[in-house]
Amino acid sequence: MPLTKQEISLLINPLVPESVQHNNRTLSSLHSITSFLLGLTAGILSLQSATGFIFYLLGTVLVSGLFHGLLLYRSGGLGAGVFFAGSNGEIEGIDERGLVKGGKMLRRAAWRDVWFGGGVLSEALSGFVLGWAGVGGVLR
Amino acid sequence: MGFFSRVVTLFGLILLAHAGYSAHEHTLLYSNARLASTTALPLDIVIEALVSLVLVSAGLVLGAEKLKPISWSEWAGQIEREGGGRNPYRRLEERYSFWDVRAKRKEFADWIRGDDPVKE
Numbered sequence: 001m002p003l004t005k006q007e008i009s010l011l012i013n014p015l016v017p018e019s020v021q022h023n024n025r026t027l028s029s030l031h032s033i034t035s036f037l038l039g040l041t042a043g044i045l046s047l048q049s050a051t052g053f054i055f056y057l058l059g060t061v062l063v064s065g066l067f068h069g070l071l072l073y074r075s076g077g078l079g080a081g082v083f084f085a086g087s088n089g090e091i092e093g094i095d096e097r098g099l100v101k102g103g104k105m106l107r108r109a110a111w112r113d114v115w116f117g118g119g120v121l122s123e124a125l126s127g128f129v130l131g132w133a134g135v136g137g138v139l140r
Numbered sequence: 141m142g143f144f145s146r147v148v149t150l151f152g153l154i155l156l157a158h159a160g161y162s163a164h165e166h167t168l169l170y171s172n173a174r175l176a177s178t179t180a181l182p183l184d185i186v187i188e189a190l191v192s193l194v195l196v197s198a199g200l201v202l203g204a205e206k207l208k209p210i211s212w213s214e215w216a217g218q219i220e221r222e223g224g225g226r227n228p229y230r231r232l233e234e235r236y237s238f239w240d241v242r243a244k245r246k247e248f249a250d251w252i253r254g255d256d257p258v259k260e
Contacts, residue, residue: 013211014211015210019215022208026204030204037200045181046181059197062194062197067201074207082209083207083209084210138164139167140167
């Protein structure tokens, strides 16, 4: 059976699990702190129902955008593929024989980890609701 | 970047606290005012809260822990450039080579003879 692209990618250019874990942990701690702050702000602005969740969405987009900008800056313009594994570490532009187009070893779909990863829709959201309800209850 | 990001975060938090306190005061003052046409927050509090949010997020993002490269080659290259102190395979790479037993034995014998106190 021929190897899949993902398996070839991991053979050619292995991942360091420790670094992957460290990066994901950094991202999720950043998201949980900022989402709590977003909750505090939503409470101060006394947003209600759907407006609050739209506010959360916009806020996380802001935070992810800033983080992505920082990633671009730190990696010299290469982007998230240097720091996040994306779809299980598959290299962008690899073919079945293991040749990589462009010569840059970047992971495919790593931007998804930055924009949707780090517990944005699970743990961070609960932090947001906590801050929102708490401050909203005290102020109003 | 550490100090700068901390200052920005702290300033943003102060602004946020101030916005929260202002919103509280506003609620207290306008909750019983029947003549007031609206109880919506004044624009300056809203702007202050949003600006503080942007500042705090920027500060937190800038102050986030440094990310490590995930590709094995880059990671190993970084370790080599730092001098190999963190290399997990150092035990395997820095081994004794073959030991010349005869030479060592001769050296030892010469040393023993040279220091013989009975002979002198």
